[in-house]
Amino acid sequence: MADQKKVPISPISRRAILAGGAALGASLFLPKGLRAQDFPTDQINTTGLAVTDDTVQVGILHSISGTMSISETGSVQAEKLAIEQINAQGGVLGRKIETIQEDGASDWPTFAEKARKLLVNDKVASVMGCWTSASRKAVLPVFEQHNGMLYYPTFYEGLEESPNVIYTGQEATQQIIAGLDWVAREKGAESFYLLGSDYIWPRTSNKIARKHIEDKLGGKVVGEEYYPLGHTQFNSVINKIRLKKPDVIYAIVVGGSNVAFYKQLKAAGIDMTEEAPLLLTISVTEDEIRGIGGENIEGAYACMKYFQSLENENNQEFVAAFKEMWGDDMVIGDVTQAAYLGPWLWKAAVEKAGSFDVDKVREASPGIELASAPEGYVKIHENHHLWSKTRVGHALADGQYEVVFETADLVEPDPFPEGYQ
Amino acid sequence: MFSGYSLPELGAIITMQGFAGLILFSVFVLMALGLAIIFGQMGVINMAHGEFMILGAYVTYLVSNAFAAYMPALFGAYFFVAMVLAFCASGLLGMIVEWAMIRHLYKRPLDTLLATWGLSLILQQTFRSLFGAREVGVTIPQWMMGSLPVTDLIEIPINGIFVMVLALGISAAVYVMMYRSAWGRQVRAVTQNRVMAGAVGIDTERTDRMTFGIGCGVAGVAGAAFTMIGSTGPTSGQAYIVDTFLVVVFGGAASLLGTIASAFSISQAQSILEFFLSGSMAKVITLLVVVGILMLRPQGLFAMKLRK
Numbered sequence: 001m002a003d004q005k006k007v008p009i010s011p012i013s014r015r016a017i018l019a020g021g022a023a024l025g026a027s028l029f030l031p032k033g034l035r036a037q038d039f040p041t042d043q044i045n046t047t048g049l050a051v052t053d054d055t056v057q058v059g060i061l062h063s064i065s066g067t068m069s070i071s072e073t074g075s076v077q078a079e080k081l082a083i084e085q086i087n088a089q090g091g092v093l094g095r096k097i098e099t100i101q102e103d104g105a106s107d108w109p110t111f112a113e114k115a116r117k118l119l120v121n122d123k124v125a126s127v128m129g130c131w132t133s134a135s136r137k138a139v140l141p142v143f144e145q146h147n148g149m150l151y152y153p154t155f156y157e158g159l160e161e162s163p164n165v166i167y168t169g170q171e172a173t174q175q176i177i178a179g180l181d182w183v184a185r186e187k188g189a190e191s192f193y194l195l196g197s198d199y200i201w202p203r204t205s206n207k208i209a210r211k212h213i214e215d216k217l218g219g220k221v222v223g224e225e226y227y228p229l230g231h232t233q234f235n236s237v238i239n240k241i242r243l244k245k246p247d248v249i250y251a252i253v254v255g256g257s258n259v260a261f262y263k264q265l266k267a268a269g270i271d272m273t274e275e276a277p278l279l280l281t282i283s284v285t286e287d288e289i290r291g292i293g294g295e296n297i298e299g300a301y302a303c304m305k306y307f308q309s310l311e312n313e314n315n316q317e318f319v320a321a322f323k324e325m326w327g328d329d330m331v332i333g334d335v336t337q338a339a340y341l342g343p344w345l346w347k348a349a350v351e352k353a354g355s356f357d358v359d360k361v362r363e364a365s366p367g368i369e370l371a372s373a374p375e376g377y378v379k380i381h382e383n384h385h386l387w388s389k390t391r392v393g394h395a396l397a398d399g400q401y402e403v404v405f406e407t408a409d410l411v412e413p414d415p416f417p418e419g420y421q
Numbered sequence: 422m423f424s425g426y427s428l429p430e431l432g433a434i435i436t437m438q439g440f441a442g443l444i445l446f447s448v449f450v451l452m453a454l455g456l457a458i459i460f461g462q463m464g465v466i467n468m469a470h471g472e473f474m475i476l477g478a479y480v481t482y483l484v485s486n487a488f489a490a491y492m493p494a495l496f497g498a499y500f501f502v503a504m505v506l507a508f509c510a511s512g513l514l515g516m517i518v519e520w521a522m523i524r525h526l527y528k529r530p531l532d533t534l535l536a537t538w539g540l541s542l543i544l545q546q547t548f549r550s551l552f553g554a555r556e557v558g559v560t561i562p563q564w565m566m567g568s569l570p571v572t573d574l575i576e577i578p579i580n581g582i583f584v585m586v587l588a589l590g591i592s593a594a595v596y597v598m599m600y601r602s603a604w605g606r607q608v609r610a611v612t613q614n615r616v617m618a619g620a621v622g623i624d625t626e627r628t629d630r631m632t633f634g635i636g637c638g639v640a641g642v643a644g645a646a647f648t649m650i651g652s653t654g655p656t657s658g659q660a661y662i663v664d665t666f667l668v669v670v671f672g673g674a675a676s677l678l679g680t681i682a683s684a685f686s687i688s689q690a691q692s693i694l695e696f697f698l699s700g701s702m703a704k705v706i707t708l709l710v711v712v713g714i715l716m717l718r719p720q721g722l723f724a725m726k727l728r729k
Contacts, residue, residue, distance in 0.1 A: 065546065067656045069554035198701045227700035230660040232651045233448065235441035235581070236695035236703075243426070243434050256660055259556065259652030267578035267649075269568030291556025291652050296566075 034351065036094030044093060044355045047147075050123040051356050056095040058083065058343070059102065059118035061129030061139070066106025067255070072131045074287055075153050075339035076101070077326050079128045082343040085321070092347045093356070100124060108138035115139040119146040125356045126151065128342040131335070133157060133200055140165070149358050151342030154335050155282070155304060157204035158415040163362055166345060167385045167413075169338040170305050172205045173420065174411045175282050177212055178390035179303025182405050183248055183280055184217045191220045193246035193277070195237065195253065198226035202252035205282065208420045209250060215419070222246050227253070232260040238268045241277065251281045258288055262296045272395075273299030285333025286399060294399035306337040306375040307393045307401040318374035331399065337374050344370055345380065377410070385413030433574030442692035444581035447588035448650070449684035452661050453668040454595055455640035457680040460669055462612045462632055465523055466534040469541035470665055471658025473637045476514060476544070477507030477644030478653040479552060482559045489560070497562040504645045511641025516634035523633060524626065541658070548655040556654035565649060580649040587646055591639060592681065598635070599677060608632050612675065671711050673721030683722050687711065 041053055050057035060079055062072040083097045091097055100122050102114035111130065118124050119142065126149040130136040133156050143150050143164040150165045158171035183189045192213050196202025206224060213219040222244045225237065234257075241249060253261045265272070265279075272279050279300040286308050289297060308319060308331060318340065323330055345368055350356055353364035368380045379387045387410040393401025426434075452474070459467045467473075481503040488499035518540065526533045565583060568576040599605040607628045610618040619625045644658075651657065672683030687707060694703035715721070 064554070065549070067659070069549065070556055070654055070656075073554045225699035225701075228704055231700060231704075232647075232660055233445050233692075235444055235578075236438065236692050237700065239434055239438050239441055240696060242437070243430075256556070256652035256654060256657050260650055263561075263566075263580075263650055264578070267566055267568060267580045269570070269576040269578070287555070290558055291654065293558040293560060295560070 034090065034094050039093045039354065045357065046355075047357050047359075048123060049125045049356055049358075051095065051125060054095055055098050056092060056356060057098050057100055057122060057124045058346075059100050059122065059124040059127040059129065061102050061104055061111065061114055061118060061127055062131060063104045063106040063135075064101075065103055068104075068106040068131055068135075070255075070291075071287065071335070072104075074333060074336035075128075075131060077330075078153075078322070078332075078336045078340035079343060081322055081325050082340050084325070086343055086347055092350050093354075097343070104130070104135055108134050111135040112138045112142055115142040115148070116146070119143070119148040124148075125350075125358075126346045126361070128153075128339065128346075130154070136160075136165070147358050149346070149361060151339075151346060153339035153342060155338075157201045158417070159204065161383050161385075161415050163384070164358075165384060166342070166365060166380065167415075168341045168345065169335060170388060170390070170411075171385055171413050171415045172201075172208050173414045173417045174385075174388065174390055175304055176205055176209050178407050178411060179280060179282065179301075179392055180209060180212050180217060180250075182303075182392050183278065183301070184219060186405070187247070187275070187278055189219065189247040189278065191222050191244075191246045192248045192250050193222055193241050193244060194224040194250045196226050197229050197231075197252065197254045197257055199229060202226065202254070202283075205252055206250070208417065211420045227257065229255060229257065231257050234261045234264045235268065238265060238270065241270075242268075246277050249277050249279045251279060252283045253281075254283050256291075258284060259291050259293075262292045262300075266296045271299070272297065275299065284395075285335065286331040286401065287333035287336065289395070289399045290331055294395070294397045297395045298397040300395045301404075302393045302395065302401060303390065304334040304393075305388045305390055306334045307391060307403055308332045309393075309400050310375065310391075310403060312374075312376060314372055314376070315374040341370060341373055341378065341386075344372070349380075379410070381413050383413060383415055385415060387412060430574060433572065436571075436575050437577070438692065438696055440577050440581065442689050444578070444584060445688040445692050446685050447581075447585040448647070449664065449668050449688050450588040450592060450681060451584065451643040451646060452665045453672075453680050453684055454591060454677075455636045455638070455643065456665050456669050457636075457672070457677055458595065458599075458639065459633055459636035460666075461675045461677070461680070462608055463527075463629060463636075464530050465527075465633070466530070466537065467636075468534060468538040468662065469518075469544060470640055471660070471662040472541045472544035472548075473511045473515060473640040473658075474644030474647065474661060475548065475653065475655070475658040476511050477504075477641030478559070478648050478657070479548065479557070480507040480510045480641070481645040481648045482552075482557050482653055485560055497564055500562060500565065500645075504642050507641040507645035508638040509641075511644070512634040512638030515637025516630050518637075519630045519633040524629060527629075545655045545658075552655070554655065556652050556657070559648040559653055561649055583649070584646055587642075591642065592677075595639065595677065604628075604631065667708075667711060671715065671721055673723040676721075676723040679721055679723030686722075 045051040062076045063069050087096050104111040128151045130152050131154050152165050153168050155169040155175050194206045196206055210221050281302050284302055348368045349361045349365045353360040365380050366382045370378050390407045390411050391403050392405040394404045456470050459465050484499055484503035488496050565580050568578045570576050607623045611625050611628050668684045672679030691703055691707045
C-alpha cells in the first residue's frame with residue numbers, strides 16, 4: 001500500500017482537487033491520498049458487498065449484442081474509461097475498482113435477470129447501466145428489492161424518481177424547454193410540427209413540448225405524429241410538412257429510422273441550412289450522425305446538455321483520453337458523456353459517506369458536485385437527477401455540432417413537471 | 422385540412438404524394454422480389470432475407486470507401502459497381518447457405534423457418550464483429566441526392582426515381598429469367614413436380630441452388646439501393662423483414678405478378694393513409710385490411726391454379 005502514495009496524480013484529479021477546493025465545502029470529501037488501511041473493510045462495508053481490503057466490484061450492464069448495441073457501446077466505453085482513470089488515481093477509498101460486465105442483449109427480461117445476478121450473486125457495490133427506458137423499467141424492481149444502486153446515463157422522459165437510481169442524463173423538461181425558448185426567441189418560431197418514433201419517450205417529450213409551445217410561448221402546433229420504430233419511409237410526412245409550412249420541425253425520431261428520415265428529407269429538397277423550416281431535434285447525438293452522414297443533417301439544430309465540441313479543459317482532456325483508449329475515429333455523444341459521469345459520481349458519494357453501504361451512499365448523494373465533468377459543473381439534486389446546463393448545437397457537415405447557445409444557469413431537474421402532465 | 426390552400430398548391434401536393442406512393446411501391450417490389458423467388462418457387466421461409474439485403478448494403482459501403490480512397494474521380498459511378506458486387510456477394514453466400522443448410526431441410530419446410538432465423542442471428546453477429554455495432558454511414562454520390570424541381574412547387578427526389586427505375590429493371594429481368602429462359606422453365610418445373618422434373622433429366626439440386634442464389638442476389642441489390650434511403654447497421658435488415666413477408670404472402674406466394682400487385686396495393690393504401698392519418702394509425706389500418714382479406718382469401722391475391 002505504501003507505494004500507492006507515489007502514484008503520480010493525473011492532471012484530471014489535480015484539477016478536480018483545485019476546482020473542488022474552490023467550491024466551498026466540496027473539498028471535504030475529495031481524495032487526499034486516501035489509503036485503504038484508514039478504512040477497515042468491516043466498517044465501510046456492513047452489508048456484505050463485494051469489497052475486500054484492496055478491491056471493490058462494480059457492475060456494468062448494457063447491451064453489447066442486439067439492436068441497442070449501436071447506442072450502448074459508447075456508454076460502456078465511457079464507463080470503462082472513467083473506472084480506469086479512477087483506478088489510476090488510487091481507486092475508491094483506496095480500493096481498485098474491478099468491473100463485472102453483463103450483456104443485456106437488447107432484451108428487457110435479460111436485463112432484469114442480469115441485474116439480479118449482479119446484485120445477488122456478485123454483490124456489486126453499484127451498477128452502471130441500462131439505456132432504453134424499457135430496460136430501466138425492467139431492472140427497477142430488482143434494484144429496489146435488493147437495494148442496489150444504478151447509475152443511468154440516458155436522457156429520458158422523466159416521471160420517475162427511484163431511491164435506487166441516479167439519473168445522470170437529463171429528464172425531459174431540462175432538455176426540451178430551453179431549446180424551445182431559444183428557437184422562439186432567436187429564430188422567431190411560431191408554428192411547430194412535432195414528429196417522433198412511437199414509444200414513451202417521444203410521446204411524453206412531445207406532450208411537454210406541446211404544452212410549452214401553446215401555453216408559454218403562445219405558438220401553434222400544426223401537426224403531431226408518430227411512426228413505428230424502425231419505420232423507413234417518410235415521404236408522406238415530408239409532403240405533409242411541406243403543406244403545413246411550419247417554422248420548426250421538432251423531430252424525436254430514433255434508431256435506424258433517423259437515418260431514413262434525414263436522408264429522405266434531404267432528397268426531398270428540404271435544405272436544412274436554409275432554416276425554412278428549421279429542424280430542431282433532441283434525439284440525434286454525434287453518435288447517430290455517424291450513421292446518418294454529416295452531409296445529410298448539416299444545418300439542423302440539436303438540444304441537449306453535451307456536445308463533443310464543447311470548449312473547456314475538462315472536455316478537451318476527456319475527448320483526448322477517450323480517443324486514446326478507444327481509437328481516433330470515435331465520436332462522443334451526449335449519453336456517452338453522461339455515462340462517464342456515473343463512476344465519478346459514485347466515487348464522490350462513497351468518499352463523502354466514508355462507506356460503500358448503499359444506504360449511506362444514497363444519503364450522501366444529493367448535493368454531490370463534480371467540477372471535473374466534461375460538460376462542466378454538475379450537481380446531484382434531491383430528486384437524484386443532475387443540475388446541468390442545456391445547450392443548442394448547430395450540425396456541421398463533418399458530423400460535429402457547433403454550440404450556438406448555452407443556458408446561463410444550471411437547469412433544475414423536474415421529473416414530475418406541474419402543468420405539463 | 423385543405424382549406425386555405427390554392428389550387429396549384431394542392432395539385433403539387435397531390436402529385437408529390439402520388440410519387441411518394443410510387444416510390445414506396447418500388448421499395449416494396451425491390452424488397453419482395455428476392456423473397457418471392459425463394460419463398461414462392463422453393464417454399465423456403467427465409468427469415469434471413471433482411472440480412473442478405475444488409476450484406477449488399479455493407480458491400481456498397483466497402484465499395485464506396487474503396488472508390489473514395491483509390492479512384493476519387495470515378496466516385497459518382499461507384500454505385501453501379503457496388504450493385505453488381507452486392508448481387509455477387511449475396512448470391513454467392515446464398516448458394517453456400519443452400520448447399521450447407523437449406524438443401525437438408527427441403528422435406529421439413531417449417532424447420533427452414535427456425536434454421537434461417539438462426540442464420541439471421543449468426544449473420545447479424547458477424548456483421549457486428551466485422552463492421553462494429555454502430556451503423557456505418559454510406560456516402561451517396563452527390564448527383565443521387567437532392568431533388569428534381571419539375572415546377573416551382575413540385576420536387577421529385579432523385580433517389581426515388583433511381584429506386585423506381587431499378588425496381589422496374591429488376592422486375593423485368595426476373596420476368597425474363599423465370600418465363601423466357603430455359604432456367605426459368607426448369608425452376609417452374611421443379612416447383613410444380615420435383616420428382617417428375619428429376620425424371621425428365623433436370624438437375625433439381627443445381628436448379629435449387631441457382632434459385633436460392635439468385636433470390637439472395639436480388640436481395641443484395643435491394644440492400645445496396647436502400648443505402649440511399651435507410652440505415653446500414655448489423656440489425657437494419659430486421660426493419661424490412663415484416664413488410665417483405667407481408668407483400669409476398671398477400672400477393673400469393675407462387676406468383677410474381679401477385680407480388681407486384683400486392684406491393685402496389687399495400688404501398689398505395691399505406692401512403693394515402695399516412696397522408697390523412699398519423700403514421701402508426703396508417704400502419705394499423707393497412708395491416709387490419711390485409712389480415713381481413715387474407716382471412717377471406719388465404720391463398721393471397723393471385724394463386725396458382727392447382728388440381729385439388
